[in-house]
Amino acid sequence: MNKFKKFGSKFLEALGQPFVAILISLGIGAIIIGLSGKDILASYGVMLKGAFGDGYYLSATLQRSTALIMGGLAVCIAWRSGYEAMGGEGQMIFGALVSALISYYMPGPGVLKILVGLAGASLVGAVYSVLSGWLWEKFNVTFIISTLMLNYIANYIASYLTTYIVKDPQSRDINSIQTGKLIEEARFGKVGGLFQSEGLKNTPLGLYFKDFNVHWGFFFSLICAVLVYILLKKTKFGYQSKMNGLNSRFALYGGINAHRMLYLVMILSGIAAGLGGAFEVYGSKYRYIDQMIFSTGYAWSGMVGALLANFDPFGTVLACILLAGLNTGGSAMQRSAGIPVETVNMLEGIIMLLMSVKLLHLIVIRHKVRREDRKKTEELIKNGKEAEA
Amino acid sequence: MNLSLNYLASVFNSTLRYMTPILLVCLCAGVCSKARVFNIGLEGTLLMSAFFAFLTQYFTRNIVLAVLVGMITGMAGTFIIAFFIVKLNGEPMIVGMAVNKFAQGLTTFLLQMIFHTKGTVSDTSMKGLTKVTIPGIKDIPVIGTMFGNLTVVDYLAFALSIIMFIVMYRTVIGFRIRCIGINPEAASSLGIRVPTYQIISTTLSGSFIGLAGCLLSLGSVTMFMQNISAARGYVALAANNLCFGHPIGALASSALFGFTTALAQVLQNSALKQQLLNCIPYISTILAMAVFNYANARKRRK
Numbered sequence: 001m002n003k004f005k006k007f008g009s010k011f012l013e014a015l016g017q018p019f020v021a022i023l024i025s026l027g028i029g030a031i032i033i034g035l036s037g038k039d040i041l042a043s044y045g046v047m048l049k050g051a052f053g054d055g056y057y058l059s060a061t062l063q064r065s066t067a068l069i070m071g072g073l074a075v076c077i078a079w080r081s082g083y084e085a086m087g088g089e090g091q092m093i094f095g096a097l098v099s100a101l102i103s104y105y106m107p108g109p110g111v112l113k114i115l116v117g118l119a120g121a122s123l124v125g126a127v128y129s130v131l132s133g134w135l136w137e138k139f140n141v142t143f144i145i146s147t148l149m150l151n152y153i154a155n156y157i158a159s160y161l162t163t164y165i166v167k168d169p170q171s172r173d174i175n176s177i178q179t180g181k182l183i184e185e186a187r188f189g190k191v192g193g194l195f196q197s198e199g200l201k202n203t204p205l206g207l208y209f210k211d212f213n214v215h216w217g218f219f220f221s222l223i224c225a226v227l228v229y230i231l232l233k234k235t236k237f238g239y240q241s242k243m244n245g246l247n248s249r250f251a252l253y254g255g256i257n258a259h260r261m262l263y264l265v266m267i268l269s270g271i272a273a274g275l276g277g278a279f280e281v282y283g284s285k286y287r288y289i290d291q292m293i294f295s296t297g298y299a300w301s302g303m304v305g306a307l308l309a310n311f312d313p314f315g316t317v318l319a320c321i322l323l324a325g326l327n328t329g330g331s332a333m334q335r336s337a338g339i340p341v342e343t344v345n346m347l348e349g350i351i352m353l354l355m356s357v358k359l360l361h362l363i364v365i366r367h368k369v370r371r372e373d374r375k376k377t378e379e380l381i382k383n384g385k386e387a388e389a
Numbered sequence: 390m391n392l393s394l395n396y397l398a399s400v401f402n403s404t405l406r407y408m409t410p411i412l413l414v415c416l417c418a419g420v421c422s423k424a425r426v427f428n429i430g431l432e433g434t435l436l437m438s439a440f441f442a443f444l445t446q447y448f449t450r451n452i453v454l455a456v457l458v459g460m461i462t463g464m465a466g467t468f469i470i471a472f473f474i475v476k477l478n479g480e481p482m483i484v485g486m487a488v489n490k491f492a493q494g495l496t497t498f499l500l501q502m503i504f505h506t507k508g509t510v511s512d513t514s515m516k517g518l519t520k521v522t523i524p525g526i527k528d529i530p531v532i533g534t535m536f537g538n539l540t541v542v543d544y545l546a547f548a549l550s551i552i553m554f555i556v557m558y559r560t561v562i563g564f565r566i567r568c569i570g571i572n573p574e575a576a577s578s579l580g581i582r583v584p585t586y587q588i589i590s591t592t593l594s595g596s597f598i599g600l601a602g603c604l605l606s607l608g609s610v611t612m613f614m615q616n617i618s619a620a621r622g623y624v625a626l627a628a629n630n631l632c633f634g635h636p637i638g639a640l641a642s643s644a645l646f647g648f649t650t651a652l653a654q655v656l657q658n659s660a661l662k663q664q665l666l667n668c669i670p671y672i673s674t675i676l677a678m679a680v681f682n683y684a685n686a687r688k689r690r691k
Contacts, residue, residue, distance in 0.1 A: 349491025
């Protein structure tokens with residue numbers, strides 16, 4: 001019984017906090033929608049339907065969540081180890097650009113193009129991530145400043161390259177700043193037709209999944225989540241990095257090589273972010289388009305997801321799918337109700353703010369302290385009475 | 390390139406105009422770092438105050454009211470950050486990023502709802518901040534260019550950095566705030582109400598961010614566009630790191646960043662393309678911090 005209770009409280013602690021945060025932010029969102037003179041329930045209905053309503057919308061959500069999950073995993077690895085790096089965006093931009101270029105210009109069969117492109121994306125992501133680690137170790141430039149600045153630099157450099165150097169040769173439109181489109185063989189295939197066999201076709205499940213069509217990148221990101229889980233929870237490195245995050249001095253005292261730890265963590269998180277950019281290219285855009293990562297805010301939403309899940313890989317996957325749903329649903333809301341999709345940004349901000357303070361924790365702790373105080377005073381009174389008697 | 394004296398004077402002038410928003414934000418960051426409130430929500434606060442100042446001016450055409458609204462927005466944003474960090478014990482990084490993200494969403498949302506656009510809003514009939522012309526100086530050729538086109542708030546920014554120096558280093562309140570930064574427990578044992586001091590001092594300094602926001606949207610150009618702050622909040626954070634939160638040092642470090650931004654603008658007609666020029670302020674931020682920290686570390690070792 002006790003064990004069950006312990007598990008229950010653990011479960012509540014992990015899920016209650018994000019749940020409350022999301023609920024409150026949706027409440028504030030309702031107020032905003034109400035103030036702008038729209039029907040609240042109808043808007044949220046459209047949002048829910050546009051996020052998970054049927055197979056088509058679900059696949060849009062899952063496709064969007066791919067990059068989010070990879071960005072979130074990158075944050076998981078880095079932040080859990082105590083390095084509060086936010087360079088996922090820059091790494092993702094370079095990952096996307098490099099993979100798009102390699103797969104466009106390299107000759108050879110499609111599979112090889114994809115494989116070399118993925119390798120290139122992870123390499124460039126790792127290098128860009130290590131750069132901020134190096135700046136920190138060697139020159140004491142804090143992670144916040146170096147990574148944020150590197151994000152802007154990456155975006156401008158990628159923009160420069162796509163505008164002047166590697167612009168799509170076949171493009172007739174001068175205003176489209178993008179690289180060449182990948183050939184059919186050098187793209188991720190799609191997974192569709194789930195539950196469409198004769199027997200299942202007309203069941204609710206079959207009807208729901210009728211237009212379901214998700215690229216392989218989403219499943220690769222799930223595999224990455226499993227790998228990160230194994231890495232963080234089941235290996236020596238995972239334990240060491242956690243110790244480093246909890247107390248770096250203790251970790252140093254315990255014989256952990258801080259130098260090696262820093263670079264390993266940076267490389268791994270860089271690879272995750274770089275791959276996220278590459279998945280986006282192979283799965284949905286098939287080319288690098290200027291501002292495609294910067295303006296969509298994939299890396300930032302991924303970070304919010306990781307925060308919601310308290311840096312747990314599987315939790316990050318769930319939270320990222322939810323956040324992606326918020327965004328695709330938000331787009332649907334924009335189309336039908338005219339409420340800009342940026343509202344979702346606001347909601348994400350509020351969720352982050354509420355997650356930062358461990359709201360539920362505060363309430364529970366206060367409650368506990370009060371109860372214990374009461375108990376103590378009661379005991380004192382009782383003891384006092386006994387002494388009198 | 391024509392390197393006449395007049396040309397250099399105009400570079401100096403744009404350096405001044407680019408540095409003042411950073412200086413103002415840097416002063417706020419200085420107070421925050423001295424009071425041990427780690428604030429990276431400067432960027433979002435700046436964006437929000439720029440927006441609300443613009444909005445007020447757009448609808449009321451009352452510049453004083455617009456500046457006031459900007460300042461109040463700055464104070465409100467900083468108050469939320471300080472309250473969440475100090476009172477509710479929130480993780481500072483996350484609180485700051487949350488405010489930045491929220492500001493981004495809020496400004497774009499309101500831009501869409503009120504002006505029905507996602508890009509730039511400008512109104513030529515709108516008046517910006519009052520320009521100051523010093524009577525004797527205006528007609529002197531070079532010096533006239535150097536100090537032309539500056540608004541009241543620009544001059545106020547320079548004055549504020551001196552005022553903040555006096556407040557932080559020559560008054561009891563300033564000593565108490567710095568004492569909190571050095572050792573909160575010791576300050577608390579002396580009877581200083583640490584959380585109250587932290588929240589009030591940072592909130593008041595948030596009004597500087599409001600002024601900086603006014604400079605962005607109502608300064609030399611009266612317009613608002615999506616993400617107008619363009620990482621100035623983060624740059625100011627870096628500038629504050631360089632000067633260790635000292636108000637007079639902030640003058641020097643923000644001048645450095647003002648100059649690099651001006652440089653990017655000056656080189657616009659050269660062979661370098663716009664996108665690469667836009668990198669200059671960001672690259673120089675990293676470089677400046679790296680060089681400065683490295684030199685400092687070496688000095689300390691000796």
